[in-house]
Amino acid sequence: MTSLRTKDAMSQQHSALAPAPNPAKVQRGDWWRDAVIYQVYPRSFADSNGDGMGDLEGVRSRLPYLRDLGVDAVWLSPFYASPQADAGYDVADYRAVDPMFGNLLDADALIRDAHELGLRIIVDLVPNHSSDQHEWFKRALREGPGSPSRERYHFRPGKGENGELPPNDWESIFGGPAWTRVTEPDGTLGEWYLHLFAPEQPDFNWEHPAVGDEFRSILRFWLDMGVDGFRIDVAHGMVKAEGLPDIGGSGDQLKLLGNDVMPFFDQDGVHAIYRQWRTILDEYSGSKKGPEGPSAEGRGWETGGRIFVAEAWTPTVERTANYVRPDELHQAFNFQYLGTEWDAEELRKVVDRTLDAMRPVGAPATWVLSNHDVTRHATRFANPPGLGTQIRTAGDRELGLRRARAATLLMLALPGSAYVYQGEELGLPDVVDLPDEVRQDPAYFRGEGQDGFRDGCRVPIPWTREGSSYGFGAGGSWLPQPAEWAELSVEAQTGVEGTTLELYRTAFGIRRTHPDLGAGESVEWLRAPEGVLAFRRGEFVCVANTSGESVTTPSYGRVLLASGEITEADGETKVPSDTTVWWTTA
Numbered sequence: 001m002t003s004l005r006t007k008d009a010m011s012q013q014h015s016a017l018a019p020a021p022n023p024a025k026v027q028r029g030d031w032w033r034d035a036v037i038y039q040v041y042p043r044s045f046a047d048s049n050g051d052g053m054g055d056l057e058g059v060r061s062r063l064p065y066l067r068d069l070g071v072d073a074v075w076l077s078p079f080y081a082s083p084q085a086d087a088g089y090d091v092a093d094y095r096a097v098d099p100m101f102g103n104l105l106d107a108d109a110l111i112r113d114a115h116e117l118g119l120r121i122i123v124d125l126v127p128n129h130s131s132d133q134h135e136w137f138k139r140a141l142r143e144g145p146g147s148p149s150r151e152r153y154h155f156r157p158g159k160g161e162n163g164e165l166p167p168n169d170w171e172s173i174f175g176g177p178a179w180t181r182v183t184e185p186d187g188t189l190g191e192w193y194l195h196l197f198a199p200e201q202p203d204f205n206w207e208h209p210a211v212g213d214e215f216r217s218i219l220r221f222w223l224d225m226g227v228d229g230f231r232i233d234v235a236h237g238m239v240k241a242e243g244l245p246d247i248g249g250s251g252d253q254l255k256l257l258g259n260d261v262m263p264f265f266d267q268d269g270v271h272a273i274y275r276q277w278r279t280i281l282d283e284y285s286g287s288k289k290g291p292e293g294p295s296a297e298g299r300g301w302e303t304g305g306r307i308f309v310a311e312a313w314t315p316t317v318e319r320t321a322n323y324v325r326p327d328e329l330h331q332a333f334n335f336q337y338l339g340t341e342w343d344a345e346e347l348r349k350v351v352d353r354t355l356d357a358m359r360p361v362g363a364p365a366t367w368v369l370s371n372h373d374v375t376r377h378a379t380r381f382a383n384p385p386g387l388g389t390q391i392r393t394a395g396d397r398e399l400g401l402r403r404a405r406a407a408t409l410l411m412l413a414l415p416g417s418a419y420v421y422q423g424e425e426l427g428l429p430d431v432v433d434l435p436d437e438v439r440q441d442p443a444y445f446r447g448e449g450q451d452g453f454r455d456g457c458r459v460p461i462p463w464t465r466e467g468s469s470y471g472f473g474a475g476g477s478w479l480p481q482p483a484e485w486a487e488l489s490v491e492a493q494t495g496v497e498g499t500t501l502e503l504y505r506t507a508f509g510i511r512r513t514h515p516d517l518g519a520g521e522s523v524e525w526l527r528a529p530e531g532v533l534a535f536r537r538g539e540f541v542c543v544a545n546t547s548g549e550s551v552t553t554p555s556y557g558r559v560l561l562a563s564g565e566i567t568e569a570d571g572e573t574k575v576p577s578d579t580t581v582w583w584t585t586a
Contacts, residue, residue: 034518047473070508085200154194324363365416415520427500
């Protein structure tokens with residue numbers, strides 16, 4: 001009888017460089033089909049100057065860690081010039097770096113260093129709205145009603161006898177009306193402007209040709225800087241229904257992921273924009289030169305391969321598939337999967353629907369469990385089902401971590417690409433008890449809409465056991481870190497068998513080298529006990545036990561990795577509750 005966590009895979013857990021991929025898996029320009037992409041939230045990743053705020057130089061200093069972790073690309077959340085009304089998603093200048101993060105030279109150095117290490121860089125693009133401090137919007141306010149500048153946004157006269165009511169009944173995702181009335185240059189109350197998010201984030205009018213021209217220029221600016229792709233914020237929101245019609249009080253419009261198509265989300269007209277953008281990206285994809293440093297060798301780097309990934313909250317995965325048709329975007333986040341409970345039957349349904357939806361358009365599935373807008377999955381899974389993706393209680397920490405580790409191995413075993421959020425490789429939970437006075441999520445202060453507790457997943461990550469910010473920087477951190485995070489730090493977990501960090505490192509290494517992991521479009525489901533998912537991909541088998549009890553399954557071959565302790569005897573394997581196991585049958 002053998003009790004084990006990973007068997008002979010442990011020797012791979014921490015090496016100077018991530019393992020090289022199997023050559024058969026490398027596809028010219030198609031690296032994104034099975035990539036592991038790591039999301040960096042710059043203000044919370046690493047602080048180089050001790051001001052308590054993460055920055056680009058901090059990210060640059062930690063790139064070797066990401067290389068050694070074994071990821072393929074890094075997605076950077078916004079670092080553009082911004083008043084920071086919504087953590088940089090209110091952009092004042094799309095071609096400048098906000099001084100809190102550094103400058104364009106820092107961005108250039110980060111991109112170059114990443115390429116030397118064999119890492120690709122994806123940057124956030126925010127095309128649905130700008131900051132109210134963007135020069136276009138300030139000019140629109142100055143020039144008044146009827147001016148050409150106002151046509152670049154959605155300005156409308158109000159309803160009511162004196163225009164005192166909003167133009168329609170739309171509500172902001174952050175709560176309250178989606179309209180704000182302006183004071184005109186002559187001092188009188190005048191028109192209203194649309195903002196699906198905070199009032200400081202006026203929506204662009206994508207019917208105006210200048211908006212399209214501007215963003216095509218912005219794309220080229222950053223492509224010329226050397227970025228490898230763009231994550232498109234609110235990719236489903238840029239085009240609004242003609243006439244901006246009322247919704248009629250459905251009571252469901254505040255939900256990003258609902259069952260109805262809203263007049264401000266997922267309109268078919270958005271796809272014409274992406275077809276134009278794709279032609280630009282394809283121009284650059286044909287001419288990109290890969291890195292030449294020793295760390296880049298064998299990491300699957302090939303010529304070309306610039307990509308778009310959509311943040312598209314749609315009612316169904318079938319609607320999401322529209323964004324990744326061959327002449328549009330490359331990937332779209334699978335929010336239906338992210339929102340699925342830790343339940344075998346429900347997970348199998350969403351996996352099948354996702355693969356079935358992506359197959360006809362030739363796009364890879366793209367899996368994700370956590371990001372900067374939702375409660376970390378180590379905390380979501382620590383709580384009872386049905387609470388959604390914004391949770392305010394810590395729940396059962398031990399249960400949540402056990403399920404999070406199992407869920408990660410399940411996700412990484414599925415066909416396609418995977419996104420991971422900074423700190424999840426450390427098993428970080430949400431910080432649910434932040435003092436009110438330190439919170440910065442704009443939704444928190446508006447009373448309705450999103451729950452407004454996104455700060456809990458944005459607390460700076462710990463690097464060391466000691467220090468005022470556990471190695472995040474020389475000073476403090478912009479959000480306080482719990483004392484118990486010292487033992488969750490990179491330093492505390494590195495090289496320690498069984499830690500979540502080493503589990504991720506091993507999983508990424510196996511995924512990179514095993515010929516049946518990564519890209520693909522289907523799984524072969526195997527018979528399994530109730531509450532258990534089991535599937536085969538060539539000579540690879542994955543079993544995930546979502547039930548509350550241990551189960552016994554066949555031993556499918558040699559164990560590659562397990563998220564918890566398992567026991568093998570007489571050709572069978574005892575898999576504890578909330579545990580995932582990987583086998584190879586070769």
